[in-house]
Amino acid sequence: MHAWPASEVPALPGRGRELRLHDTATGGLVTLDPGPVARIYVCGITPYDATHMGHAATYTAFDLVQRVWLDTKRQVHYVQNVTDVDDPLLVRAAETGIDWTELAERETALFREDMTALRLLPPRHYIGAVEAIPGIVPLVERLRDAGAAYELDGDIYFSVESDPDFGKVSGLDAAAMRHLSAERGGDPDRPGKKNPLDPMLWMAARDGEPSWDGGSLGAGRPGWHIECVAIALDHLGMGFDVQGGGSDLAFPHHEMGASHAQVLTGEFPYAKAYVHAGMVALHGEKMSKSKGNLVFVSKLRKDGVDPAAIRLALLAHHYRADWEWTDEVLTEAVARLGRWRAAVSRPDGPSADALVEEIRAALADDLDAPAALTAVDRWAAAQQAGGGTDTSAPGLVSRAVDALLGVAL
Ligand code: 5CA
Numbered sequence: 458m459h460a461w462p463a464s465e466v467p468a469l470p471g472r473g474r475e476l477r478l479h480d481t482a483t484g485g486l487v488t489l490d491p492g493p494v495a496r497i498y499v500c501g502i503t504p505y506d507a508t509h510m511g512h513a514a515t516y517t518a519f520d521l522v523q524r525v526w527l528d529t530k531r532q533v534h535y536v537q538n539v540t541d542v543d544d545p546l547l548v549r550a551a552e553t554g555i556d557w558t559e560l561a562e563r564e565t566a567l568f569r570e571d572m573t574a575l576r577l578l579p580p581r582h583y584i585g586a587v588e589a590i591p592g593i594v595p596l597v598e599r600l601r602d603a604g605a606a607y608e609l610d611g612d613i614y615f616s617v618e619s620d621p622d623f624g625k626v627s628g629l630d631a632a633a634m635r636h637l638s639a640e641r642g643g644d645p646d647r648p649g650k651k652n653p654l655d656p657m658l659w660m661a662a663r664d665g666e667p668s669w670d671g672g673s674l675g676a677g678r679p680g681w682h683i684e685c686v687a688i689a690l691d692h693l694g695m696g697f698d699v700q701g702g703g704s705d706l707a708f709p710h711h712e713m714g715a716s717h718a719q720v721l722t723g724e725f726p727y728a729k730a731y732v733h734a735g736m737v738a739l740h741g742e743k744m745s746k747s748k749g750n751l752v753f754v755s756k757l758r759k760d761g762v763d764p765a766a767i768r769l770a771l772l773a774h775h776y777r778a779d780w781e782w783t784d785e786v787l788t789e790a791v792a793r794l795g796r797w798r799a800a801v802s803r804p805d806g807p808s809a810d811a812l813v814e815e816i817r818a819a820l821a822d823d824l825d826a827p828a829a830l831t832a833v834d835r836w837a838a839a840q841q842a843g844g845g846t847d848t849s850a851p852g853l854v855s856r857a858v859d860a861l862l863g864v865a866l
């Protein structure tokens with residue numbers, strides 16, 4: 458499927474720093490060494506509702522990853538999926554009486570608009586689960602033929618015991634895994650499974666639900682984790698640099714994905730770093746489509762909020778923190794945007810060379826966007842106080858804020 462248009466990324470003088478990111482698998486910071494082409498897969502939406510602040514925060518974090526890499530003069534191969542067939546989408550379609558394909562198309566179109574407005578760089582490959590099915594079926598067949606998958610009443614399950622490295626992404630114990638599996642789309646209590654944690658690879662066709670030709674698997678539809686694996690292996694290959702998503706994907710989604718891929722290829726690791734963004738809450742609870750406590754990007758845009766202010770509101774929080782969306786967060790961002798715009802519209806100011814390096818250093822250090830914003834605040838305050846006569850400074854600040862933070866001043 459098509460992605461969305463890219464906003465231009467201005468080139469800056471000098472070169473950005475090497476990125477260090479927190480890796481869930483090792484539990485610490487790793488300096489990534491991507492080579493001339495950096496490869497990143499970020500899990501996409503399940504399009505049954507509009508983009509909320511939690512989604513936007515997570516995608517903004519990985520947008521910063523791309524921007525840091527681009528600033529090191531690398532190319533970035535970025536892949537994202539759309540889970541355009543899955544249980545929650547079918548349930549919402551049934552509840553609302555909207556055809557599931559129409560619902561998915563409508564919400565994906567809105568997501569593209571939101572991403573464009575927020576200046577999130579698009580993936581090179583934007584792939585739907587449905588269009589990935591012809592690539593998924595042979596992977597499931599291979600897992601089954603290798604003895605790493607088994608059939609249960611027509612459904613095919615992956616055997617987590619087939620991967621000696623299972624558990625290394627999340628580092629959780631069996632009890633925690635079982636609990637999260639039940640909460641996040643798994644079925645640990647289904648009788649007949651070899652291990653309660655085993656996830657479904659292929660679901661046999663159910664009455665009244667869409668299904669596709671699965672060759673020797675029979676008609677059905679793909680499981681969630683194999684969807685992302687098929688897309689990532691097809692477009693990035695094993696050992697790509699970053700697997701990204703919100704922290705709710707560490708287990709089971711990224712754990713299972715890594716296992717599927719490692720058993721399929723015999724190689725380790727699936728991704729060099731598993732990077733997870735914190736959860737955004739509203740009124741004390743994680744913002745989630747299933748709970749309905751949502752603030753939508755599209756609603757704020759419709760209300761006339763400048764997308765640059767939304768972006769600044771998101772960047773004011775460290776990507777790994779869990780935080781709460783409030784009206785004040787947005788009010789402060791609107792005020793900050795105003796101060797920055799006033800500052801760069803002046804004819805001169807203090808030299809900005811050091812500021813560019815400060816922004817680079819902050820972002821390279823596990824995407825410390827709040828520190829980068831504070832650095833820009835300091836420059837804007839000094840400029841407003843009348844310091845400096847460098848006529849190139851306002852333009853350089855504007856370009857740096859655009860290139861590195863994605864905010865158009
Ligand atoms: N389609 C799957 C991934 S393959 C999925 O999780 N879709 S989603 O629509 O539920 O979420 C899309 C992305 O937003 C995921 O990375 C998820 O971790 C992230 N996300 C969802 N809710 C929040 C939240 N409240 N705060 C931060 N990130 C969130």
Ligand code: ZN
Nearest residue numbers: 500501685710
């Ligand atoms: Zn995914």
